[in-house]
Amino acid sequence: METPSPDERHPVLRRVLAPLAVLASLLLTLGLTAAPASAHDVLISSTPADGETLTTAPTEIVLTFNNDIAQIGAEVQITGPDGTVVNEAPTVTGPAATVLLTGEVTSGTYSVAWRVTSSDGHPIDGTFTFVLDLLVVEPPTAEPTSESPSPSETPTETAGETASESASAEPSDVDSATVTETAPATEGGSAGFDVPGWVVALVAVGIVGGVVALIVRMRRDGRSGGGRGPTA
16 A cells, blocks of 8 residues: 655645745845845935024035945035035045035025935935025114214305305405505604604704895995995
8 A cells, every 4th residue: 555645645735835935935035135225324414404494604514324425426516596506525524424615605595415325335315405594784874973064064064164264364354454554654644744853954054044145145235335325
């Protein structure tokens, strides 16, 4: 009598084990292929954070990953509200990628696009945004003081001062002219009435001399007439 084989004794078991073997093989294959994919690095934080609003402009942007990333192939691009790129090339140190901002930044929304090489050799990328709401500080307005007249008042006051000075100067000129003209008149009057003494003496001597000469002449004429009387 022949002994039946195990497969002949358990046909149901054989039908069940065959599909299980196929399923196990598929799960093993999927597990091996999914393991590298699940090992990709991820961005765990950024400074500034995604969606953060800043009131002062940052000098740098820092991206931090869960593992050290490759220094080769790192790219970060920060685009301002006007579409201008405002950053330098990134610097990778361990799990962090740092980029410095360049140029003048303004208020608005900034977009950060990054692409790095994961520690497993696969490239990863992503994007996030932040907002700049810069405070504009207006310079203080200087209030006019009484010592500093406004521009509209300066010409009027200057003209008034000039007119006052001119009015004050004119009487002085008139007074000076009056004094100058009066002085010669006074001197002329003094010269007409004040006769020097020597002039008076000279005139007196002339008068006396004339009288003496007249008397002498009259005497001579009398003597001459007496000597020529009528003859008999």
